[in-house]
Amino acid sequence: MKRGKGMKFVGDSRVTADKQKFIPKDYSEYPGRTEPFWPNFLLKEWLVGAVFLVGFLCLTVAHPAPLEKIADPTDTAYLPLPDWYFLFLYQLLKYKFASGSFFVLGAIVIPGLAFGALFLAPFLDKGKERRPHKRPIATSLMLLSFIAVFWLTYEAASHVNWEEKAANNKPEWPSEVEIDTSHPGYAAYENSCLQCHGGELEGGPAAPTLIGVEYTAEEIMDIAVNGINSMPADQFQGTEEELQQLAEFIVTVNEEN
Incomplete structure (x- = not known):
């Protein structure tokens, strides 16, 4: 600065002149029940997940899954079954329209369309509403999926005597009996x-x-x-x-x- 020449100011384009402090959105502008994601919504999700996990662990301790014996390819009386979370697909393949010559339809096409519909549901229904009756597409797809999976799983499990199956297929530990094959x-x-x-x-x-x-x-x-x-x-x-x-x-x- 020189005498009589006044002051000179240098600007920096990296510093915004109108920088504002971050202010959360006013959730009252959205219809339906709304809340901040952090920490309100996320905390509720964690609590629900923890309760479900503890309940599931207690169920597995009270009713452990029965073990079965080593696979025997010569046992023609054995009834193979998938795990419980695949029973609905197992039941689907029993129907005529999804088995035999229509196996590809039941194994790939129908499950692919079902899971694809659930995947596309958020993109098909872009409304800001969170109330189920205001979101017909997403609500209908979820209800239809739940009913179908529940019913098919029930149908697959109802035809199996689980107690008899567990009793007939207990694990076999190494035998201590000595067999004289030279006899x-x-x-x-x-x-x-x-x-x-x-x-x-x-x-x-x-x-x-x-x-x-x-x-x-x-x-x-x-x-x-x-x-x-x-x-x-x-x-x-x-x-x-x-x-x-x-x-x-x-x-x-x-x-x-």
Whole structure:
């Protein structure tokens, strides 16, 4: 600054002259029930999520999901089912319009359209209203989806006896029974009995275990030929000598274990 020349001011374009303090919007201008996202709305979401998580954990502790045995490709009586959150899709594929030659329609097209509609719902309904009866498109899609998923899941689960399924498919721990495969009767057991009673005489869904039975060799021979309870007759295929060896093999296994 020089005497008599006055003052000179230098401006900087990076500093705005009319900078205003951030002021939240007046939510009263929006129709329906409104509130700030932070912290009001987000806090409510966290609380609801925490309550749901705690309730779900308590449910899993009180009613744990039953474990099943190791997959057996030779077990034709086993009924495979997907996890509960896929049961509605499993039920959908049972209907004629979504199975057989229309498998692609039921597995890809229908689920794709359903999830696509839910994905596009916010873009199709851009109104500022939050009340359900003022948002017909989004409300209708959500209600239709909920009803469809609930009904299909119920239909899929209602045809399954879950207690019987859990009882018939309990996990099998490694057996401590020692099987002498060099015994003359093991070959006869392998040819006629192994498919139903298992490789270690542990039994299966259609046959009881042979470990712990108190039958004599003569009684075992009679059962193998004439059957017992749900076991039909003529299950044994072999000679009289092989039948005798089979009975002695089962008796020997029970005596040693």
